[in-house]
Amino acid sequence: MSSSFKLFRVLGIPIYVNYTWFIVFSLVVWTLAVNYFPYLGPYYHPFIRWIMAIVASLILFSSILLHELSHSYIAQRQGIRIKSITLFIFGGIAQMAGETRSPRGEMKIAAAGPALSLFISGIFWSIAYMYKWSMATSPVFAVSQFLAYTNMMLAIFNLIPGFPLDGGRILRAIIWERTGNLGKATLITSRIGKGFAIVLIIIGLWDILQGVFISGLWLIFVGMFLQQAADEGYRQTLLHRTLSSVKIRDIMLTSVIVVDDSITLDRIVNDFFFRYRFNSFPVVSGNTIVGIISIYDIKVVEKDKWSYTAVKDIMQTNIPEFTISPERGALDALDKMLDTRRGRLIVLEDGKVIGIISQRDIMQVLKLKADLGST
Ligand SMILES: [Zn+2]
Structure with a gap:
């Protein structure tokens, strides 16, 4: 999410705040100070009311963050990496790298x-x-x-059994455990989620007809968001399932063009980059991989030095970062590419380059599978 900025780190997880969050935060403070607290006790001094409103809102939003963190904590203990948590208009979203592999694990994280x-x-x-x-x-x-009251509502709302709400995840795990079919479990619970979203939208419209605009609009927004999240969650699960059933060995390209570590930048530009038009090449010394060189590594070297600078002087040598084993799944490859911001990974077996895999290859396999109806 580009419209977010980093706040701090907890449990090693970067916490981001989306700008929409500030709008909601101000709205909550304002509603509390002007409507809620005066209604409870008309005798509060206005200054006290605003302090109460700010303190209450800060604690409420911290509670939402703690809710997300407790999901993340349990997920981390199961070995799932949490990339980030983003606080935004309707609460928080934890970005997990990979899904749980067992219904029990999923149930614990959701609960x-x-x-x-x-x-x-x-x-x-x-x-x-x-x-x-x-x-x-x-x-x-x-x-x-x-x-x-609000934390209880937060728990109750999240326990509604529609995916991707926490309650929906718990129900999905139960169905998954009984049937052994994650796809079917996700389909059922995301339908419940969408049904619930439609109920929210209808209540919202009813509110507006009754002249209750703010809460009506709010319900419609939440309903629309939930509906979208249910669809998105279902698609994500299908994608994960398809990708994790595909091994890198089965889809990698086996005709790999490698460059020798001793050639100069002049030559690699003319003989490799211009000719094959890839953004990067594996670098070898004899038969063993020693690094990777990309167009961006060359760009930072002044042109008049190209004739006497060798590839090995500027290549990237952190081999584990850009290589992967052929036995891993396509999903692992995609995760690694997104993490390291690379378009291609070199496939290594016993220290030898046996293939290369790109984001485009993975997407093409996905599309093929969808076209052939084999997902
Ligand atoms: Zn939750």
Whole structure:
């Protein structure tokens, strides 16, 4: 997401904030200060009300982040890497590298978020309870009650059994475990998710007809977002399934053009880059791979040095970063390409170059499979 910026890191995961988040944050602060808290206790000083609103909103949004982090924590313990967490208009999204491989694992990851939200809700119910003698006269009571309530709503909303909500993921894992068919489980639960989204949109439209514009529009937005997420989630799962059933060995190109590490930049540009028009070439010394050279490595060298600079002087030598084993799945290859921002990976077996695989190859295989109806 390009419209986001990095906030900080937790558990080694970069936390991003989308700009839409600030709009929602300001709206929540404003609603709390102007509508909610005055309604609870008309006797709060305006200054106190704004402080309450800001504190309550900050804690609420931290609770949403904690909800995401608890999913991520459990996923990390199962060996799934979390690329990032982005806070945006409807809460947070954790970007996982790869999906869980077992229904039980998926169930634990999905349940962790709502469980933490219920726990946070419990803490604030207890605080509110300690201040209950004051009723709404105490700002601590009013803020705690609000946080107890909203965190509970967060848990309940997320437990709705439509994919990709947490409840939908739990139900999907149950169906997956019973039937052994992840695709079917995803199809069923994403349909429930879409059904729920349509119900939200209808309630929203009804609200608007009744003259309740803000909450009506809000429900319609959430409904539309959920509907899109259900579709997207289903497509993603299908893609993952197709890709993980394909081995790199079966789709790699085996005619690989390699360059010798001793040739000069002049020669590699003329004899290789112009001739074959690839962006990068594996570099070998004798029969063993020693590096990779790309057009970008050459561009940074001044042109008058090309005639006496050898490929081995400027090539990239971090071999594990741009190579992969033929036994891995196409999905692993795609993940690695996205992570390292490379269009091609060299396929290595026992230290020898046996093939090359590009993002374009993988996409073509996907398209072929779809065309032949074999997904
Ligand atoms: Zn969640």
